[in-house]
Amino acid sequence: MTLSIRNIIPIIKATFVGINDIAIVDHISIDSRSLQNSESTLFFALVGPNNDGHKFVADLFEKGVMNFVVNYIPSNVQGKANFLVVENSVQALQTFATTYRSDFNFPVIGITGSNGKTIIKEWLNFLLSPDYNIIRSPKSYNSQVGVPLSVLGINEKHNLGIFEAGISTINEMANLQRIIQPTLGVLSNIGSAHNEGFHDVGEKIKEKLKLFSSVEVLIMNKNRTIEAFLNPKINTFTWSSEDGKADVFVRAKESPDKTELQITFQKLCFKIMIPFADQASIENAMHCLMVLLYFKYDHETIQHRMAMLYPVEMRLKVKNGVNNTTLIDDSYSSDFQSLKIALDFLESQKQYKKKTLILSDIFQSGLVTEELYSQVSQVIVSNKINRVIAIGKTISGFKSKFPNCLTFQSTAQFLDTIDKITFENETILIKGARHFHFEEIVATLEEKTHETVLEINLNAISHNLNFYKSKLQPETKLMVMVKAFSYGNGGFEVAKLLSHHKVDYLGVAFADEGISLKNAEIELPIMVLNPENTSFAALIQHQLEPEIYSLKGLTAFLKIAEQKKLKNFPIHIKLDTGMHRLGFEEEHIDELIAILKNNTNVQIKSILSHLATSDDMAFVDFTLAQIKLFEKLSSQLMNALQIKPIRHILNTSGISNFPQAQYDMVRLGIGLYGVSNDDDEQKLLENVGTLKSIISQIRTIKAGESVGYGRRFMAEKTTKIATIPIGYADGISRHWGNGVGYVVIKNKKAPVVGSVCMDMLMVDITDIDCKEGTDVIIFGENPTVSFIAKQLGTIPYEIMTSISQRVKRVFYRE
Missing domain, CATH: 2.40.37.10 (Lyase, Ornithine Decarboxylase; Chain A, domain 1)
Incomplete structure (x- = not known):
C-alpha cells in the first residue's frame, strides 16, 4: 500500500489540519508501542472503553510519526503534524479498509463460527497455496479492528483472500461483512462461545449469518436450526454425516491417530485419510474439503493434500532457553504480516537487550522477491534486531540486507553447526514456515525441564487488566501487584507485559523481588510493600520505592538517606485503618509529621492503607469506617506537610465494591490473574x-x-x-x-x-x-x-x- 494523505481524506470524510497533504503513507498502525512506526506511518488514534490512542500522539510525533487520524487534535501537537480529523477513528479505520478492499476483484473466503475459524483458515491456506497467492488474517485478527488491519495487507499480487470474522454481540457482523466482502462463506459451527453477548441462540445465528449476505455460496454442516434463519436467496453447499439430503455425505472411520473419511458427492464415492481422530478436527477438515470440492479440485489432489494436514499452533509461546536466553516460539508460519506481529511481540516480551531472529524463507507475500526482502529488512532494522540467522535458499541470497547475518540453506545444515554458534543472554524469536521444521530448533535451544508446565495466557492477563481499567475514572492511576512471582504466574514476563500496557506502578513484597525486575530492565516504578531494614541500602541502589509503616523503619531509612545524601527519594506511607497488620496508627500521626516536616532527603510519593473486608459486603460498615479514617489521617498528613501525594486504599475487590474510594490510584492483585470472589464478575474474567x-x-x-x-x-x-x-x-x-x-x-x-x-x-x-x-x-x-x-x-x-x-x-x- 502506497497512498498520499490527499487520497485518504475523502475516503474517511476527514477534515485535514496539517502541513503536507501529499505526504506518502505505506504503513497503517494503531499501536503506539510498535517500533515499526515511522515517518510514512498513518496512525489511527483509536478510542475504546479502556484506552485512548490520543494520549500517545505526542510521543509518536517525537519518534518521527507525522500522520494521524484523530477525533481531536491534542493541544501539545497542534500545527506540528498532519491530522485527519474524523468523528470516530474506529469507524474511519473500517471505512478506509472497506474502500481499499473494493479496489480488488478476486475470490475472498469469509469464515465465521464459534470455534475452528483460525484452524480452517490456516488449513485452507496450506491446501490452496500451491495454486494461489493468498492474503489471510494473521493469527486470529478477526475483531472490529483486526479485520480492517488484515484487509489492508492486500496487494496487487494477491489472487485469493481468506479472512475470519469474530463477534461477541449484536450489531458487529455487518461492519465486518462490508470490510471483508466475502464471495465464498464458511460457517464452522454455532457453539457456546460468547453466549453472554446474545439474548438467545437464534439472535446469535442471525448475527453470524450477516457475514454471508452477498456470498455466491455458503459452505456449512447441514443444520435445520441454522437453515431456519438463513435467507433463502443464499446458495448453500452442505455436508453431513447424518442427513442424506446434504450435497456431500461423509462417514468417518476413526482409528487412534487418524480418520478415514468416506465421501459421497454427486453419485461418486472416494476416501480421504486425515491425520486426526478428534471430532473437532474432523469437522474442520470437512469444511476445508468442501472448499476444495467447490473449487473443483480432483480427488487425487484432495487426497494427497489433506493427508498432510497438521496441528495448527495458534499461539506465540515464550520459553526459557539455554544459557540465560528467552525463546519466542513461532515456528509454524512464515509470512510477512505475521512476522510484523511477532516482532512487536518480541519487543513486548524481550528480557535482554540483545535480540536474535531465526527466520526461514517467507512465502505468500504477494510481492516480488526483491521488494519482499527489502521490506523484511526494513522491519527487522526498525525493530533493532542485533542478529539474523536466515535459513532457506531464497532468503540466503539477501544476506547483505540483514544485520549481523548468518545464512544456512536448510534447518539440518543449521542444526549441524549450532554448537559453534553462541546463544546467551539474549531473546531469540524463532519464526519459520512449517516445512522448515523449526520446532527442532526450539527443542535444541529450549532449557530442559520435566514435562509438567504452567501455561500463562498473556491475552487473558491483558483482558483482565482492561476489565478492571474500565471500572476506573480516567484520571485514576493503577498499581498492579506482581509479588510472589506474580501470584505464581511468573515474574519478569508478567511485569514486561504490564510495562507494555503502561500501568503506573508495580508492587512487590520484598526488595529481592524488585531487584530481580530491575535487573531484567523493568523501568516502571516499583513499590516494595514489606521492606526489611537490612534491605534499605540495596533498595536505594536499585531505585526501588519502600513502603514505610513504622517509626522504627522510618528512622532507619532516614538515617541511610542522610548518609547517602539523598534528595527527595520516593517513599510510601502506610496507614493502619483497621487491618492491624502493618501501618502507622492514628496515635503516631503527630510524631510522624514532626519527623518528616522539612526533611528533604525523602519525598512522600503516596499514602496508602489496606482494606480488611472489601470482598465481604456483610462488613460494609467496617470498610466504610476504614475509608473514612483513611480520609481523615491522610488529609491530616497532607495538610501538615503541605504535600499532594498519590492516595490509594482499594485492592481488587475494593475496585468493584467501593468505586467511590478510588482516590488517585488503586491496587490490582488477584483479579489480574483471573480470580474474583464475585460469581458474576468471575464470568467476565478470563482464565490465565x-x-x-x-x-x-x-x-x-x-x-x-x-x-x-x-x-x-x-x-x-x-x-x-x-x-x-x-x-x-x-x-x-x-x-x-x-x-x-x-x-x-x-x-x-x-x-x-x-x-x-x-x-x-x-x-x-x-x-x-x-x-x-x-x-x-x-x-x-x-x-x-x-x-x-x-x-x-x-x-x-x-x-x-x-x-x-x-x-x-x-x-x-x-
Missing part, C-alpha cells in the same frame, strides 16, 4: 494459568489391589491407573488425593486415587480412552483454582502461589 502434565505410565490392577503409599486406595474392580509426574513438591496439596480431587484427560474427569506423592499422583482412567503421553489438565478452566480452593477449605491465592519454581512456565499469546 493452566497447569498441565502428561500420563507417564498406565497399568491395570485387579480387584483387591492397592495404589500408592499406605494402600489408601483399594480397587473394588479391575481398574486402569495412570501415573502423572506432578506431586506435592510441585505444589499439589496431599489433601487433593484419595478421591477428593480430579484431573481432566480428554475432557473427562479422572479422580485422584491414593495419596499424592512428592513427585507423582495417580488417577483412575478406567472409562477414558487415552494412552501414555496424553495431556492432563491439573487446573485451568476445569477444575478452576477457585473450585480446588473451595474443596480444600482454603483460598485461590494459596493454590496459585504454591506451584513450585521447578514447574516450567510457558507464556503465550493467541
